[in-house]
Structures are given as structure tokens and as C-alpha cells.
Amino acid sequence: MDYARPTTLEEALELMRSRPWTVLAGGTDFYPALGGGPVKADVLDINSLRELKGFSRSDSHIVIGARMSWSELLEAPLPPVFDMLKQAARDVGSVQIQNVGTVAGNLCNASPAADGVPPLLALDAEVTLTSHAGKRHVPLSRFILGNRKTMREADELVTAIRVPMAACEGRSGFVKLGARRYLVISIAMAAARLVLDSGRVRGVAIAVGSCSAVARRLAGLEAVLAGASPDAVPALVAAYGFPELAPIDDVRGTASYRREAAREIVARALAQAAGEVLGGGIAA
Template identity: 65%
Template sequence: MTRYARPTTLDEALALLGEGAWRVVAGATDFYPALGSSPIRQDMLDINSIAELRGIAGTEAHLVIGARTTWTEVRRAPLPPAFDALKQAAREVGSVQIQNVASVAGNLCNASPAADGVPALMVLDAEVELRSSLATRHLALPDFILGNRRTALRPGEMVTAVRVPKAATGGRSAFLKLGARRYLVISIAMVAARVTLDRDGRIEAAAVAVGACSAAAQRLRVLEAELQGKRPDDIEDVVARAPLDELSPIDDVRGSAHYRRSAAREIVARALLAAAADPQRRAAA
């Protein structure tokens, strides 16, 4: 017989995790549809009543997003412009009803190659806080998501927060997603970009991440280095020449590998241009 527990404190949840193989659920917007008509065969640990896992707070060095924070809460939070991509991605996570219950940590733990929140968090250099009853550790997002539906979670651990270094909250960001229709769509390709300009209007730093074009979202480190010192008017030329070797798209029902690579190049350029645009011009657009 399967068990169901709904602890009200994090300590209680971690103690339960240390006793057996529980499936941690929050919004469960991926878990229940994946079951189909099959019965639940795992012990369920529901973290929805743990208040300390919800909300966004600041520390001296980080902005901390609690694991149970929903995408609607992210979208409504007063965050710096560097988080614009994350807010735009939040609008793309399923329907409004799903955004109201789906959690940030759940999007990461599901580890889909097309998880909307991952590229936007990657350009913020986000790291995942993992806790068990014995220890706490922090992993950079690329070290946590290991591949399609694979993470670095250990037995007895759960994600308790996503931490964004304040050093990575400069500049502005943008998120673009390409799909077969406008709403409720799994991505063919998606891009998040964050750009910081210097006083002369040149690119001081750029961060670019592409999702749905590899087993896990990828930062385009070579392109980021090429963009340093360039002007926003140079972005399209730099992207056109970039090899994008970090990407390894596949052929599937949503698009061919060739199409995905071509589409990714185009929306990388568009996302970078949007992130580098003058704020007043962006507001007018």
C-alpha cells in the first residue's frame, strides 16, 4: 500500500525523506498527466503545506526562490530587469491554471529538454539548493540537470530553493520560444539572453542559453565571448558566424535537427537584440 504525507515543516519533510523512497510533489502538473490511467505506485510526499519553501527573498549574496514558488508568483514579483526573461518564460509554462500551481523546482526536477524555466535561470547563473536530513549542498544548474529527465538528486534529498547570485542580476534579459502554435505548446527551440552594456553602449557581458535543442539546455559560451566589446548593431553578424557547437538538436515530430539549429540561430539573435535594446524603445514596442 502506498503512503501519502503532507508535512508542514521542512525538517519534518527531510526526516521522512531519510526514512524511505518518497516521490516529492508540489504542483504535480507533470506527474499526474504522466500516470495516465495507471495507479500511483510510489509513496507521495506533498510539500504544499511547507510555508518556508514559498516566496522570493534576498540574502547578502543571492536572490532565493523557494522551491514551492509558483510561476504566477515569479511573474508578479518585483524583480530586476535581468529577470525579465524568467518572467516571460513563466507566461509560457502551460496554461494560466498550471502557472498558478506549477512550481519552479518542479520544472527543474522534471528535467525536460523543453522546460521553459531552465534557459532563463541559466543566464542568471542560477544554482539549486539540495537538502537532506544530513547535509545541504549547492549545484550550478548545468550540474544539476544531467540530461533528458535526469538530475543529480541523491536518495533522501529534495530541492529546497533556486539561488541567483546578485552578481548575475545586472543588465536586461529576454526570452523567446518557437512552437507550432501560440499557446500551450512544447518548444521546438527557445532562447534566453541577458545583456549588460557599458557606458559607451558596448556589450560588457552577455549570457545566452538555448533549450529544446539538446538533451539539456545549453549556455553558448563561445558566442558569449565573441559578443564582448561589440555594439548591439553587431549582434546579428556575430550570431550568423557563430558555430553554436554546444547544441545537438534531434529530429522528432516537432521539427528536424536542421530546422531546430537554423531556428535557434534566428531566435538567439532576436533575444539578444531584445535584451540589448534601449528600455524606452522596448516599452514602446
């Protein structure tokens, strides 16, 4: 096993070009995945790369550095529509995990229960992949291919997450269902972004996690809700069949329970985004 700790992004990319490495960022999932066994892979520790910290904004995007921790995200002065991502940040493990775990690492781990994925899907986020040859920007909806599988090539690092300014309008909500309130892997979770205008839904984005191998945007429900009045939203959600989801039975819940839970938490996330009771007795 070899271990390298580059101090610049250029140095890291040169190493990535030389041979395959296992990238170590926050490390919150890296060591538990070993199951108590030895480290056998060559490890590239990117925790010294200051270039991947912080966030920035331009006329077109808000850019979150790949090494931004969940705790740093919670303190960042982001637009209100990022509230769903900050709510997810509070549910990522313990405070100690939030202090070292990174937003990009949560995506690269590619767990179906990754807390950050539904909010970022609802923000139309893109993943910036950088290699010695250059950069490419991949929609998050395409980046995660399945359980623990992503589009990242062996010579690429995730260097940032980009959210288009067009998705930064409106407000948002996030609801996570687990066996207890904290320190739990989700049974189901939902994120919703909502833009209301003149008493109608002008824009909506909804994503559900832990109910498929990959978190999914609910494009069909978004189309149903477009142009609806807020009071009609709960009934429209209740009548929707959720065909995008493919839940499974496991130790945390059955497929049928997950499907019904998704219906409820989507309605609650939308209510949070609206900042009011959307009829049907479902409060934000």
C-alpha cells in the first residue's frame, strides 16, 4: 500500500494520472468500509487541498468546493432555497461526522441513503470532475449510477458541485424518516423546491432517496403540480402513483411501507417549502 498527501490540486491530478488511487477526503466512510481489516489500496489523501474548500458564486452558478464539510455548509451564507440541503446536513451522523465529512464525499460514496443527494438533485446540481486533461460537468442525476457506483474515472477528482442560479429561486424543505430522530440511516427521505407566484405553483422540483438504488427526481409529480394552487397540492400528491420509485424490503422497512412513507414525506417537504399548511392537515 502507498499513501500520498498532495498539497496542491495540480500535484494530486498528476498522481491520479500515474495509476489508480483510492481517494480519502473526510474519511467517515472509508475506514468503516474496511470492516476492521488492513488498508490494501493505494490511498490519495486530499485533506490538504485548500483549493477545494469554501464556495463561490457567479452570474450563472453557486459553486460548492468538494472539501466543504457539512458543518461549514451550515454556516455558509447561501440563498434560502439551500435550506433543504442545510436540513440534510444536520441529519448527517453526529456533529463529529458533520465536522469532517464532506458534501462531495457523500455523493461519491453513492449510497442510496446518502442524505445530501435528494436536496442537490432538487437543486439541479452538477458535479465537476477534474483530471490532468481538463474538466467536465456532469448532472448529478447522471453521476450516480447505482449503489456505490459513479461516473468518476480513475484519473478524475470531484472538485466541486455547481448549482445553476436558475435553480436558486424559491424556498425548500427536507424530511427524513428513520427509526429514531438522530444518528440513523433513513428509511425514506424527500427534498422539495417550490416557487409560488400569484397563488400558483410556478416552479417545483422533488427528489426522494432511500426508495430506489439511486435517489430519484419525481418528474411526473412535478408536471402534475405545475400551475396548481397550493391548496390542491396535498390531494395531487395523495393521488400520485410514484412510478419513479423502486423501493425494496430490508431491515429498516418494507417496500410497501417506503412507498406510503414517500407519499407522506413528499407532502411534508412541499409544505415546508411553502412555509404554510397546504391543506389536508399536513403542517410544515
